[in-house]
Amino acid sequence: MILKAQSAESRIEQLCVEHGLKMTGQRRVIARVLSEADDHPDVEELYRRALTLDSRISVATVYRTVRLLEEKGILERRDFGGGRARYEATENGRHHYHLIDVDNGKVIEFEDPEHEALMKKVANRLGFEFVSMRLELFGRKKSAAKPGVKTSSRARQKGNAA
Amino acid sequence: MILKAQSAESRIEQLCVEHGLKMTGQRRVIARVLSEADDHPDVEELYRRALTLDSRISVATVYRTVRLLEEKGILERRDFGGGRARYEATENGRHHYHLIDVDNGKVIEFEDPEHEALMKKVANRLGFEFVSMRLELFGRKKSAAKPGVKTSSRARQKGNAA
DNA sequence: ATATCTGCAAACTCTTTGCAGGGTC
DNA sequence: GACCCTGCAAAGAGTTTGCAGATAT
Numbered sequence: 001m002i003l004k005a006q007s008a009e010s011r012i013e014q015l016c017v018e019h020g021l022k023m024t025g026q027r028r029v030i031a032r033v034l035s036e037a038d039d040h041p042d043v044e045e046l047y048r049r050a051l052t053l054d055s056r057i058s059v060a061t062v063y064r065t066v067r068l069l070e071e072k073g074i075l076e077r078r079d080f081g082g083g084r085a086r087y088e089a090t091e092n093g094r095h096h097y098h099l100i101d102v103d104n105g106k107v108i109e110f111e112d113p114e115h116e117a118l119m120k121k122v123a124n125r126l127g128f129e130f131v132s133m134r135l136e137l138f139g140r141k142k143s144a145a146k147p148g149v150k151t152s153s154r155a156r157q158k159g160n161a162a
Numbered sequence: 163m164i165l166k167a168q169s170a171e172s173r174i175e176q177l178c179v180e181h182g183l184k185m186t187g188q189r190r191v192i193a194r195v196l197s198e199a200d201d202h203p204d205v206e207e208l209y210r211r212a213l214t215l216d217s218r219i220s221v222a223t224v225y226r227t228v229r230l231l232e233e234k235g236i237l238e239r240r241d242f243g244g245g246r247a248r249y250e251a252t253e254n255g256r257h258h259y260h261l262i263d264v265d266n267g268k269v270i271e272f273e274d275p276e277h278e279a280l281m282k283k284v285a286n287r288l289g290f291e292f293v294s295m296r297l298e299l300f301g302r303k304k305s306a307a308k309p310g311v312k313t314s315s316r317a318r319q320k321g322n323a324a
Numbered sequence: 325a326t327a328t329c330t331g332c333a334a335a336c337t338c339t340t341t342g343c344a345g346g347g348t349c
Numbered sequence: 350g351a352c353c354c355t356g357c358a359a360a361g362a363g364t365t366t367g368c369a370g371a372t373a374t
Contacts (some may be wrong), residue, residue: 022373024329058331063364079241102293110288117298128301131204135297137281139290184348186354220356225339
């Protein structure tokens with residue numbers, strides 16, 4: 001048996017293996033990038049980060065990989081406005097949600113433990129088995145009127161912060 | 163003053179006027195289509211419905227109009243997977259949510275009155291004023307294994323039912 | 325050895341936009 | 350009458366895909 005002298009298996013890589021996916025060099029890199037991300041990168045950003053680890057990766061592969069991982073339930077796709085899909089690792093049991101600042105598109109995470117239980121109950125009531133959920137709250141920063149920040153209409157969200 | 167002998171102002175049209183929008187024939191038609199919709203049409207579907215009322219409308223105008231109405235807070239954009247944006251009229255105060263069947267993309271609406279209050283509290287706790295929210299629940303129909311319905315992996319959602 | 329994966333570039337789909345003409349307030 | 354809106358068609362952005370070669374198991 002040949003031991004690969006590589007850095008430890010990332011969490012996502014492990015999940016890939018458990019799901020019986022063929023682990024190519026590219027997938028390993030993408031898995032690592034995903035494991036290390038604590039924000040909500042879009043494909044282009046994942047690609048950029050992956051390139052810093054290995055230059056032999058194409059965007060097409062990143063697209064194919066996130067799609068595959070989403071189908072396997074390893075990743076979840078998010079839409080925070082702005083046209084691109086964002087991704088984050090599925091966190092079984094310990095869900096978190098997103099509050100999006102409508103004025104600047106910034107995303108704040110928050111938890112609400114009772115919530116998932118509540119949603120499971122709702123799904124059940126409707127005759128469904130809970131698979132996953134998505135909760136996005138849109139809000140506007142209270143008071144603290146900072147100069148230079150327009151509070152008028154909703155900011156068009158094209159390429160906002162993670 | 164010239165009285166226009168047209169059918170009554172639709173609910174959305176009324177909102178447009180209140181928001182000071184110039185009411186063109188096209189906008190009136192689109193407003194009416196939106197007012198009468200009780201599902202979540204995408205732009206193409208809105209366009210199709212609008213055409214049955216007036217053939218002098220282009221898709222570009224539908225796009226421009228939904229975008230405008232969304233910015234005004236009259237419409238809300240939804241993303242149920244499948245690449246296209248879906249729209250529905252904003253319902254102030256009485257929110258409803260969506261349960262999406264992961265196997266066939268069908269959307270079921272449900273209410274949960276406590277919920278909005280809960281979310282307003284969360285927004286407040288984080289220092290934000292509640293603007294709107296989005297809640298999507300993904301589930302799989304329990305038992306009742308219908309023949310012909312694959313329960314294996316998640317269905318790719320391209321062009322599903324409203 | 326074989327089925328799967330990747331890069332590349334072309335193709336697709338959804339959405340936005342410049343421009344000239346038309347309509348609303 | 351000023352300004353905004355619309356249609357058309359072209360352009361943009363994000364994502365998917367066919368193919369030939371490379372790779373994992």
